[in-house]
Amino acid sequence: GDSVTQMEGPVTLSEEAFLTINCTYTATGYPSLFWYVQYPGEGLQLLLKATKADDKGSNKGFEATYRKETTSFHLEKGSVQVSDSAVYFCALSDDDYKLSFGAGTTVTVRA
Amino acid sequence: DAGVTQSPTHLIKTRGQHVTLRCSPISGHKSVSWYQQVLGQGPQFIFQYYEKEERGRGNFPDRFSARQFPNYSSELNVNALLLGDSALYLCASSLFTGTFNDYTFGSGTRLTVV
Numbered sequence: 001g002d003s004v005t006q007m008e009g010p011v012t013l014s015e016e017a018f019l020t021i022n023c024t025y026t027a028t029g030y031p032s033l034f035w036y037v038q039y040p041g042e043g044l045q046l047l048l049k050a051t052k053a054d055d056k057g058s059n060k061g062f063e064a065t066y067r068k069e070t071t072s073f074h075l076e077k078g079s080v081q082v083s084d085s086a087v088y089f090c091a092l093s094d095d096d097y098k099l100s101f102g103a104g105t106t107v108t109v110r111a
Numbered sequence: 112d113a114g115v116t117q118s119p120t121h122l123i124k125t126r127g128q129h130v131t132l133r134c135s136p137i138s139g140h141k142s143v144s145w146y147q148q149v150l151g152q153g154p155q156f157i158f159q160y161y162e163k164e165e166r167g168r169g170n171f172p173d174r175f176s177a178r179q180f181p182n183y184s185s186e187l188n189v190n191a192l193l194l195g196d197s198a199l200y201l202c203a204s205s206l207f208t209g210t211f212n213d214y215t216f217g218s219g220t221r222l223t224v225v
Contacts, residue, residue: 042218043216049212093211095167098159098167099156099211104151
């Protein structure tokens with residue numbers, strides 16, 4: 001079945017540092033790939049998505065590229081802020097009704 | 112505009128009891144999905160309902176059931192609660208099924224089974 005494996009946390013960074021969170025996936029078809037973010041006490045929010053190979057999703061300074069050859073969708077941001085502290089989830093969908101999530105990576109950014 | 116609202120926000124139940132969780136989608140959204148998020152794990156898909164019909168079901172026992180009402184709100188029911196059912200239950204709504212562009216999650220119901 002479909003599965004998502006993402007880098008274990010927690011990750012602690014200083015402000016303005018470079019952030020990478022690795023995500024790889026297993027799927028039978030050609031899934032759409034997503035990154036969601038969960039701030040404390042809030043619901044999941046879509047951060048970015050990509051629907052086909054070589055697509056790059058981007059939002060709020062975050063980027064991720066759909067790499068079919070390595071089945072990966074790594075999340076990157078060049079300069080993090082304290083407000084980026086959250087839990088980040090990689091997810092996929094290869095049907096029209098459900099998302100399959102990774103376990104989440106907790107990111108803490110210190111001033 | 113109100114987002115996806117879930118009630119209650121927190122709940123404590125005893126093993127063997129039954130629980131009903133409620134979700135009100137964003138106005139105009141016709142699809143509601145339910146997910147279970149155990150502490151330290153990612154959300155796991157339980158159900159999707161669209162236009163009051165079940166469109167998908169995850170790998171959960173028959174103790175879990177759901178329904179969608181004519182106003183598109185939804186209930187998730189869990190019977191014979193187990194300690195392992197303790198989790199954050201998330202509801203997500205979207206206008207249609209088949210796209211996640213407007214898929215919006217509520218803040219969840221935290222269920223603790225003791």
